[in-house]
Amino acid sequence: MNGLRATVTAPIAVSLGDPAGIGPEIVAKAWSLRKVHGLPDFVAVGDARAVTRVWDGPIAPISDLTDAAHYFPDALPILTVEDAGDIVPGVPDVEGARCALHSLELAAGLVRSGAARALVTGPVSKSQLYAIGFTHPGQTEFVAERCGIAGENAVMMLAGPSLRVVPITTHVPLADVPALLSIDLIVAKGRATARGLTRNFGIDAPRLAFAGLNPHAGESGAIGREEIELIEPAIAQLRAEGIDATGPFAADTLFHGRARLRYDAALCCYHDQALIPIKTLHFDEGVNITLGLPIVRTSPDHGTAFGIAGRNQAEPGAMIAAIAMAGDAADRRARAAA
Numbered sequence: 001m002n003g004l005r006a007t008v009t010a011p012i013a014v015s016l017g018d019p020a021g022i023g024p025e026i027v028a029k030a031w032s033l034r035k036v037h038g039l040p041d042f043v044a045v046g047d048a049r050a051v052t053r054v055w056d057g058p059i060a061p062i063s064d065l066t067d068a069a070h071y072f073p074d075a076l077p078i079l080t081v082e083d084a085g086d087i088v089p090g091v092p093d094v095e096g097a098r099c100a101l102h103s104l105e106l107a108a109g110l111v112r113s114g115a116a117r118a119l120v121t122g123p124v125s126k127s128q129l130y131a132i133g134f135t136h137p138g139q140t141e142f143v144a145e146r147c148g149i150a151g152e153n154a155v156m157m158l159a160g161p162s163l164r165v166v167p168i169t170t171h172v173p174l175a176d177v178p179a180l181l182s183i184d185l186i187v188a189k190g191r192a193t194a195r196g197l198t199r200n201f202g203i204d205a206p207r208l209a210f211a212g213l214n215p216h217a218g219e220s221g222a223i224g225r226e227e228i229e230l231i232e233p234a235i236a237q238l239r240a241e242g243i244d245a246t247g248p249f250a251a252d253t254l255f256h257g258r259a260r261l262r263y264d265a266a267l268c269c270y271h272d273q274a275l276i277p278i279k280t281l282h283f284d285e286g287v288n289i290t291l292g293l294p295i296v297r298t299s300p301d302h303g304t305a306f307g308i309a310g311r312n313q314a315e316p317g318a319m320i321a322a323i324a325m326a327g328d329a330a331d332r333r334a335r336a337a338a
Contacts, residue, residue, distance in 0.1 A: 009041075010117040011068040011077070012326050013107040016046030017122025018100045019053075019084045020092040021304030022314035027122060028055040029316035030323055031076040037320050040327035042120070043068040043077040045110075046103040047084040051076065054089055054310050065115045081106055089310025097128035104139060108146050111295045117334075118296035118326035119143065120319075123304045137171045139299065140290050147293050155192040155291040157265065158275060158301050159325065160282025163255065164265040165274040166193050166291075177270045178213065178226060186210075186234035186267075193265050194243045196291025199336070200329040201264075209254060209263035210235055210247030211273060217250045226269075255281075275301075284317040287325050296329045298322040 017023030027044050028051050030037075044051065048061050060071035061078050068077040081103045085095030104124070110116040121139050136142040144154035157166050168189050169180050190208055197206035210231055211217075214224030221228050231248040238245040246263070253259060254266055255277040268274035278286050278301065286301030300318030308314055 009069065010115060011065065011072070012040060012042040012118045012120055012323060012330070013065075013079075013110045013116035014042050014044050014120040014323065015100070015103040015107040015122050016044055016050055017103075018092055018125045018128065018304050019047050019050035019087045019096045020089055020309060021123055021125065021306055022309050023122030023124075023304070024050040025054045025309070025312070025314045026300065026316040026319040027051070028057055028076060029314070030319045032057055033316065033320060034072075037324060039320065039323050041069050041072045042323055043072075043079055043116070045079045045107040046081055046122075047087065047099050048078040048080050050084060050087050050099075051078060053087055054312070065110060079106070090306045090308075092125045092128045092304070092306060094128060094132050097125060097132050097134075100124045101129060101132065101134060104142065105146070108143050108295075108297075111297075112147065118298070118330040120322050120326050121297065121299040122319075123300065123302060125304050125306075140170075140288070140297075143290060143295075143297050144293060147295060149293055153188060153192055153292045155189055155196060157193065157196065157289050157291050158278040158286055159289055160278055160286045160321075162257075163260055163278055163281055164197075165278050166265055166267045167269075167271050167274040168267055169270050171271065174270060174272075181213065181226060181230050181269060183230055183234045183237070186231060187237050189267060190234065190238045190243060190245055191241070192292040193267060194238075196289075197264055199333060200289065200291065200296065202332055203264050205244060206265065207263045208238070208243065208245045209249060209259075209266045210245065211251040211254050211266060211268045212248035213269040215250070215252075217248045231269075284315050285321045286318055287322045289325060289329070296326050296333065298326040298329075 058075035060075035084099035218227035
């Protein structure tokens with residue numbers, strides 16, 4: 001693991017995301033519901049004004065993470081990064097994007113050093129980040145790079161109470177997906193998913209189900225050969241390594257209630273194939289958890305929602321679930337390492 005091992009008393013670091021988005025609001029609401037949901041101690045990382053613009057609850061600006069536990073019972077501890085400029089909820093700008101990026105980098109560094117025991121990332125605006133030179137597809141890839149992990153070994157899993165999904169390819173044009181799929185990529189994602197299910201969820205013998213790329217999983221090659229030439233050989237290799245991998249299955253039959261009982265995670269060929277079912281089933285409680293990292297990292301499975309920022313309409317359920325999942329995974333890793 002990079003850096004020092006975090007103690008069980010270390011807080012979770014929560015980057016606020018874009019200060020003009022709903023991140024500050026849902027982090028504050030999560031703190032206000034901390035007792036209801038039994039949330040572990042956490043500290044917000046970002047510009048404190050982003051919180052006070054949208055919430056009138058108690059905050060405690062801190063400069064030392066060790067102070068978080070003292071203030072957490074009575075106020076939301078906030079480790080201030082910098083002045084994000086004129087913060088207007090719902091109106092993103094490059095100053096806010098810089099603050100979001102610096103908050104993410106600081107929060108990730110705190111976890112890597114062991115000062116915090118898990119990372120939760122608030123939603124960011126990729127278009128604003130790209131405007132300031134951000135070159136990663138998303139926060140997942142940024143955090144993986146900071147942890148020294150190759151992109152193919154970091155897996156974005158979306159998890160809810162009844163479904164976990166992994167998109168094998170992520171934020172790429174749909175037209176590019178067939179060329180990006182390979183046996184090596186599918187095997188790497190399968191391995192990382194199996195390890196992550198054991199490390200973060202305590203599943204000793206994970207069951208992986210793979211979706212086909214084409215309708216009806218290619219219909220035995222009649223309407224596509226990716227299943228025969230890529231997915232089936234990858235599954236065979238994973239099974240030879242002792243991983244319980246099955247498929248490829250037609251994606252339209254993979255997500256109903258009975259089917260979900262047969263696997264612990266479904267691996268899908270492209271972004272929407274994975275995210276449509278998880279968001280349909282668990283829109284307000286879905287969590288993005290990055291597998292394959294030396295640290296625990298989660299995020300609510302939604303965006304900045306600039307359209308409702310500052311209106312007290314944002315639902316904190318996914319942020320609450322992300323903090324709870326981060327705490328559970330960090331505890332499980334700590335017990336395994338003891």
